[in-house]
Structures are given as C-alpha cells and as structure tokens.
Amino acid sequence: MLIKDLLLPEFDQEMAHTRKMLERVPENQLTWRPHPKSMTLQGLLSHLVNLPTWVPLTLDVAELDLMPEGKPWITPQQSTRNAWLTAFDAAVVQARKSLDAATDERMEETWTLKGNGQVYFAAPKKGVLRSFVFNHLVHHRAQLGVYLRLLEIPVPGIYGPSADDQGM
Numbered sequence: 001m002l003i004k005d006l007l008l009p010e011f012d013q014e015m016a017h018t019r020k021m022l023e024r025v026p027e028n029q030l031t032w033r034p035h036p037k038s039m040t041l042q043g044l045l046s047h048l049v050n051l052p053t054w055v056p057l058t059l060d061v062a063e064l065d066l067m068p069e070g071k072p073w074i075t076p077q078q079s080t081r082n083a084w085l086t087a088f089d090a091a092v093v094q095a096r097k098s099l100d101a102a103t104d105e106r107m108e109e110t111w112t113l114k115g116n117g118q119v120y121f122a123a124p125k126k127g128v129l130r131s132f133v134f135n136h137l138v139h140h141r142a143q144l145g146v147y148l149r150l151l152e153i154p155v156p157g158i159y160g161p162s163a164d165d166q167g168m
Helices: 003-022 041-060 081-101 104-108 125-150
Strands: 063-065 110-115 118-124
Touching (some): 003 041, 003 104, 041 081, 041 125, 110 125
C-alpha cells in the first residue's frame, strides 16, 4: 500500500471534523482569549484555517523558514465565518491534491523547519505530515473546543458524541 493511501482517509476525516468545529465559531468573539498568554480566538482560528496549507509546503519544498531574514511568517486573517470557511475549504482542496499526488519516494525525503536560518527539526516528510501537520491541527482543534466550551457554545462531537449532543 502506498503511504498516501494510508494518510488520505485520516486527512479527509480530520478536515471534516475541523470544518465542523470552525462552523461553530462566533464572529462577534474574535478578540476573546481565555488567558493573557493564550491566542485570541481569531489567532487560533487563523492558525487552524491555514494549517492545511502546510501539506503542500511539506510535500513540495525541502525546507521552510518561519522567520526568513528575521521577518516572522504572517498567517492570513479572516474576519467572517464565510471567509474563514472558504479559505479552509480552498486550503483543504489544495492539500488533498498535493497529498494524492505524492509518491512514496517524495514521502521519504527529508523536510526541514527553520527559524531565521536555525534548524528546529528535520524529518521524513511522511512523519512531518502526521506529527507537524495532522496532529498539530488536531491539537489546535481541541484548543478550539475548549474556547467554544468557555464561550458557552455547543461543542460538536468529533470521535463520538460530545456533552452537548442529544442524550448526553
């Protein structure tokens, strides 16, 4: 079995679950944060919406510098539900195309993450996809679930029913 054939079902499932969470985010609470050290809801939302763009960034390049020449990576921001869902959907389509086109040879290539030229880590692209992209997205999606809970917004079930689902 090809590596992509192992990853594509997981990708599809996690993107669908993430979209379900994104649909619940209130547009009128984007500056809210649960703690001064926490991201704002908009910052978290922006990160989640843009994480699928890391699939082609992982597969199509050998390295990524998050602070090229000391200038921080800027994540695009959206301010309406329609805009962030549209951006997410477009990113998912592009990510899936990149993943579907990936060969096993490409998946075995090393990918490097840097910051201002300093290497943070280097790993085979297949591992980067699972940990740095997929698991990273799941981590921040869980964060979003906490934000929604604290804002008294019903949290959708992901791997089963949530406490907000009927019958719980």
